[in-house]
Amino acid sequence: MDLHLTIDEGRGLTEQIYDQLRDAVVSGRLPGEARLPSTRVLAKSLGVARNTVAIAVDHLLAEGYVYARTGVGTFVNPRAGRVAVPRVRTISPLTPVPLWSGDTPEVPDLTRNRPSYDFRSGIPDDSRFPYSAWRRLVSGAIRRFSDAAVYADPAGPPGLRAAIARHLYASRGLGVSPDDLIVINGVQQALTLAAQVLVQPGDIVAVEDPGYPPARRAFEAARATVVPVPVDGHGIVVSRLPARARLVYVTPAHQFPLGVRMSLARRTALLDWARDTDAAVIEDDYDTDFRFGSRPIDALHTLDDVGRVIYVGSFSKTMLPTLRVGYCVAPPTLLEALRRCRFVADWHGSATTQLALAGFIDEGGLAAHVRRMRRDYEQRRDRISMILDHDFRSYLRPIPTAAGLHLAAWCPDATHETVEAWVANAAEEGVGVQSIGSFAEGPVAPALVLGFGAIPLERIDEGLRRLRTVMGAA
DSSP: OOOOOOOOSSSOHHHHHHHHHHHHHHTTSSOTTOBOOOHHHHHHHHTSOHHHHHHHHHHHHHHTSEEEETTTEEEEOTTSTTOSOOOOOOOOSOOOOGGGSTTOOOOOOOSSSOOSEEOOTTOOOGGGSOHHHHHHHHHHHHHHOTTTTSOOOTTOOHHHHHHHHHHHHHHHOOOOOGGGEEEESHHHHHHHHHHHHHOOTTOEEEEEESOOHHHHHHHHHTTOEEEEEEEETTEEOGGGSOTTEEEEEEOOSSOTTTOOOOOHHHHHHHHHHHHHHTOEEEEEOOSTTSBOSSOOOOOHHHHOSSSOEEEEEESTTTTOGGGOOEEEEOOHHHHHHHHHHHHHHHSOOOHHHHHHHHHHHHTTHHHHHHHHHHHHHHHHHHHHHHHHHHHSTTTOEEOOOSBSSEEEEEOTTOOHHHHHHHHHHHHHTTEEOEEGGGGOSSOOOOEEEEEOSSSOHHHHHHHHHHHHHHHHHO
């Protein structure tokens, strides 16, 4: 391996080399079994006599920090790493601005401590993903990608934009051109870019309440004044929108987290409000590929005839969250600004992943996977709904939902404190479930949110039995 050491004339050269090599071993910067450069190579790189380096290495051998294999080389002893007391670092005077300290929520860790009975929202079933087909497409993309040494277009490769446009037409009836959209790293980046392009510090941004917390954080990061607006059975309450709002963020097809659809009258009222107030609307269509027994509602983007709607979506729910690929369909007046903003943010995403995704869509892999998972998720939703109706009637009143990966249920006779106790006690029994309070800024009636993307059908009964026991004992 290449190893960078520095020496000066202030003290013995052998001592300096020994100290730096030892520090690299005990700190773990040189991992166990790492092979040291030869004494000849080290001596040449430092401009010192080979014997100077050899003496330092001999000391390390004698003390057990490294060991030698005759005729092979010198290697780090894996038992020697991280045995010293860590160096005490000076406390830095640098601190984050208030937005990123204090009460700012921590980044959720969904990679570990997965509940045995996982009813958390927003997590798809990764066990049913066609990994073999995906690996083949990724390998093919690597072989075909001849420009791997150059940077790509921030808007995304033309082939993928064309494939997404076809997918949106087939699945949502959106008549968009490949030139109308930009490929991004998921919905969260789309919100960040839109905020950068449209919002000045202090501008008002309206969001649904309860709603998607990371969306609120994205707008707060743009130094906007974020105003929560209540949601009822028809979607966001348009009459409560601030008159001076610059932008409003909504999830009309499957409101997160309540699961209601925005009625046609409410969608029309929202578009009228945006026209009258000179505001923009971000429509997050995050999981409506999974629709159960009904046609999709017309997207706001379809109803919009004056260019007020920015339509965003991703493949995190339909495929895998770790892919981090999404899209943003915007009016022509914003597209170049969004493209430039994407360049400033991170230039572009993984070209290999994007080319593989284009192939996955064009081969019909995405449509087939969505059809397969739609059947599975509908069975899980129906099973949960049946059990809630039968065994939880005295505790919960489910909110009907016709799409997505979760449902919500009001808790009419409980307090928020009681619901939070249910959630905490359920976790002790291996059941992951969420309260509506974790998604709300203002007052909202107590409710539970139950996802069915991450829990197999055969584990639903036992998971809900444990939840029912916890609720009855509270």
